[in-house]
Amino acid sequence: MDVIDAINERRSIRRFKPDPVPREKIEEIVSLAIRAPSAINLQPCEFTVVIGEEKARLSRRLLKAYKERNISCSPGNVKPLSKRFTSRGVESFEGMKPYLDEMGYGFNQYINEGSCNFYGAPLAIIICLDNAFSKARLVDIGAALGYLLLAVHSLGLWTCPIGLITAYEDDVKDVLSIAENKEVVIGVALGYPDWESPINRFASPRDRLDAFVRWIE
Numbered sequence: 429m430d431v432i433d434a435i436n437e438r439r440s441i442r443r444f445k446p447d448p449v450p451r452e453k454i455e456e457i458v459s460l461a462i463r464a465p466s467a468i469n470l471q472p473c474e475f476t477v478v479i480g481e482e483k484a485r486l487s488r489r490l491l492k493a494y495k496e497r498n499i500s501c502s503p504g505n506v507k508p509l510s511k512r513f514t515s516r517g518v519e520s521f522e523g524m525k526p527y528l529d530e531m532g533y534g535f536n537q538y539i540n541e542g543s544c545n546f547y548g549a550p551l552a553i554i555i556c557l558d559n560a561f562s563k564a565r566l567v568d569i570g571a572a573l574g575y576l577l578l579a580v581h582s583l584g585l586w587t588c589p590i591g592l593i594t595a596y597e598d599d600v601k602d603v604l605s606i607a608e609n610k611e612v613v614i615g616v617a618l619g620y621p622d623w624e625s626p627i628n629r630f631a632s633p634r635d636r637l638d639a640f641v642r643w644i645e
């Protein structure tokens with residue numbers, strides 16, 4: 429698949445079939461993700477691939493943590509956001525709502541519990557960064573995440589990045605025996621979509637180009 433087609437077609441999927449992903453595919457995906465550039469070629473991404481009963485165990489623990497602590501998906505801002513950003517968040521909520529109504533779910537329940545369960549995907553990839561690095565190296569993780577999402581799409585599978593798991597980092601590290609000095613940066617749900625599910629018809633919009641770009645000539 430052409431890279432431009434992959435960029436245009438990829439979108440987040442929020443209901444997966446349980447069908448397993450062959451190990452060779454997972455190895456190919458990670459091999460492509462690590463082709464991403466990184467500062468001084470330090471290649472700081474560390475991937476933990478979780479499948480089968482271990483993935484089910486991780487999801488159970490995350491759901492339990494969510495029920496106890498009730499931390500929801502949020503932008504994680506450190507100052508109030510400008511209207512431009514908050515309105516994009518509202519637009520996301522409003523865009524998904526008709527599909528979730530059709531399924532009989534409220535937004536918060538579906539997105540938070542769904543994220544904890546990696547939306548039923550058979551496979552979760554957890555990406556970590558050694559805490560010896562500065563926050564500047566999160567850029568390298570972001571680049572690798574982008575490569576991974578597009579590589580997955582080109583190989584006929586689909587994804588949803590799952591940032592919510594970072595709110596329950598201690599649980600993730602405990603269940604997966606991730607070392608104390610690693611920071612959990614992002615998770616990815618990965619698998620084959622359940623195309624029968626209404627939520628998988630949702631496609632997020634983007635703002636117009638001039639809302640992103642300032643030209644200086």
Ligand SMILES: Cc1cc2nc3c(=O)[nH]c(=O)nc-3n(C[C@H](O)[C@H](O)[C@H](O)COP(=O)(O)O)c2cc1C
Nearest residue numbers: 438439440501539543588589590591592593614632
């Ligand atoms: C860093 C990051 C964290 C995200 N965390 C979550 C999450 O916890 N749960 C979820 O349902 N979607 C999550 N998403 C998916 C975004 O909501 C999604 O990418 C955005 O709405 C744009 O839609 P698209 O991926 O379909 O283009 C995350 C995306 C990114 C890049």
